[in-house]
Amino acid sequence: MAGYRNGRRPRAAALISGGLDSMLAAKVVLDQGVDVEGVNFFTGFCVEGHTHAIRKRERSKVKRNNALWSAEQLGIKLHIVDVIDDYKDVVLNPKHGYGANLNPCLDCKTFMVKNALTEDLVTDGEFDFVITGEVVGQRPMSQRSDTMPVIARESGAGDRLLRPLSARNLPPTLPERQGWVDRNKLYGFHGRDRKPQIALAERYGFTDYAQPAGGCCFLTDPRYSRKLKDLWDAKGERDYELDDIMLLKVGRHLRPAPNYKLIVGREEGENNFLAGYRHRFLHLRMVSHDGPLTLIDGRPNADHLTLAARIAARYSQGRDAEAVRVDACHVDGVTEQFVVAPLAPWEIDPRWHIGT
Amino acid sequence: MSAHHLDTLGLLCPLPVIRTQDRIKTLACGDTLEVVASDPGTLHDIPAWCRVHGHVLLESAQQDDRFRFLIEARH
Numbered sequence: 001m002a003g004y005r006n007g008r009r010p011r012a013a014a015l016i017s018g019g020l021d022s023m024l025a026a027k028v029v030l031d032q033g034v035d036v037e038g039v040n041f042f043t044g045f046c047v048e049g050h051t052h053a054i055r056k057r058e059r060s061k062v063k064r065n066n067a068l069w070s071a072e073q074l075g076i077k078l079h080i081v082d083v084i085d086d087y088k089d090v091v092l093n094p095k096h097g098y099g100a101n102l103n104p105c106l107d108c109k110t111f112m113v114k115n116a117l118t119e120d121l122v123t124d125g126e127f128d129f130v131i132t133g134e135v136v137g138q139r140p141m142s143q144r145s146d147t148m149p150v151i152a153r154e155s156g157a158g159d160r161l162l163r164p165l166s167a168r169n170l171p172p173t174l175p176e177r178q179g180w181v182d183r184n185k186l187y188g189f190h191g192r193d194r195k196p197q198i199a200l201a202e203r204y205g206f207t208d209y210a211q212p213a214g215g216c217c218f219l220t221d222p223r224y225s226r227k228l229k230d231l232w233d234a235k236g237e238r239d240y241e242l243d244d245i246m247l248l249k250v251g252r253h254l255r256p257a258p259n260y261k262l263i264v265g266r267e268e269g270e271n272n273f274l275a276g277y278r279h280r281f282l283h284l285r286m287v288s289h290d291g292p293l294t295l296i297d298g299r300p301n302a303d304h305l306t307l308a309a310r311i312a313a314r315y316s317q318g319r320d321a322e323a324v325r326v327d328a329c330h331v332d333g334v335t336e337q338f339v340v341a342p343l344a345p346w347e348i349d350p351r352w353h354i355g356t
Numbered sequence: 357m358s359a360h361h362l363d364t365l366g367l368l369c370p371l372p373v374i375r376t377q378d379r380i381k382t383l384a385c386g387d388t389l390e391v392v393a394s395d396p397g398t399l400h401d402i403p404a405w406c407r408v409h410g411h412v413l414l415e416s417a418q419q420d421d422r423f424r425f426l427i428e429a430r431h
């Protein structure tokens with residue numbers, strides 16, 4: 001039973017990513033009588049949601065938001081917070097740099113803990129403490145014994161940051177010292193071994209939980225990171241809008257010249273998604289054969305546009321035909337008609353493919 | 357009690373849920389919010405979000421590629 005704070009039960013914000021660890025961490029504290037609410041941040045890079053909606057062949061799978069699903073299993077409220085704009089600074093200027101790809105994990109966790117603390121809508125102030133599913137030694141950048149205190153310090157949470165799955169490897173925090181939670185009922189998991197978490201999930205009766213391979217965010221993906229870097233190089237500055245980072249999740253990206261790139265839909269779901277952008281981009285439509293919708297980002301000249309049509313035709317049903325008719329639709333409504341020979345596979349320079 | 361409308365067409369999950377959540381916060385208990393969406397993910401997420409927060413999902417319907425939800429706010 002949790003100790004009382006100013007005549008009320010202590011209130012904690014649990015960072016809920018949708019993965020198993022954050023769900024277990026919240027449950028451990030919830031079971032000690034603390035009022036727990038979930039907080040989930042939408043950065044724009046989350047794997048959750050979008051890609052399932054875009055890709056048609058994945059539509060047969062049950063689509064659920066795993067953070068919401070976790071909250072429902074736990075019986076807690078979940079605040080989903082749009083941090084797209086504020087998160088830019090984390091991605092563009094991470095104080096502690098990047099991990100193996102463009103993932104600024106240490107700054108990201110710090111940002112999330114700091115913002116979770118102030119998300120308490122009930123008391124209109126701060127939560128008493130924050131819970132994360134971090135485990136010492138589990139992740140190379142943000143979950144090391146030397147970096148975990150950095151998150152506590154730089155987020156401003158200090159000893160109000162509790163990692164229930166690993167707490168026994170760390171100094172006692174405020175909620176433990178105050179008796180709001182019993183340290184003896186917290187855990188001392190460490191390292192990359194997932195067996196303790198899986199056993200704990202079994203004990204709680206959690207099944208069917210999400211196990212994202214490679215993390216919950218696209219910034220850990222090497223191909224995605226290369227596309228983001230290419231975007232910055234092409235823009236001449238490190239910046240992005242939500243649409244930019246959404247489009248990096250979709251289609252084949254080819255850059256035959258520095259001044260333009262093609263985004264070629266790979267299947268119907270992606271073509272439909274790209275079609276949503278057709279009024280804002282020069283785009284290519286296959287006319288004589290079935291084929292992808294292709295957005296062109298940049299300013300191609302006439303020769304570039306002919307090459308772009310030949311590349312797009314290469315990914316159409318007319319790839320073996322002598323000639324394919326392609327319409328280039330400009331943003332001002334003008335349509336140019338092209339009849340082109342599709343490029344042969346060996347004519348596509350492998351360096352054009354961004355991200356591979 | 358008043359009726360409100362929210363258009364989330366073109367937004368992908370979780371943005372329709374976030375917009376719904378932010379709008380409901382401004383409503384009084386008993387007010388209704390009609391949400392229209394184009395992302396099929398909302399079929400799953402909006403009902404789940406209502407259950408998690410205790411709001412009442414009065415109606416949910418699909419017509420072609422559009423989804424419509426009617427929610428009664430409970431605070």
Ligand code: SF4
Pocket residue numbers: 103104105106108109142215216217218219220
């Ligand atoms: S994987 Fe992505 S969301 Fe997770 S801590 Fe790293 S940067 Fe943040």
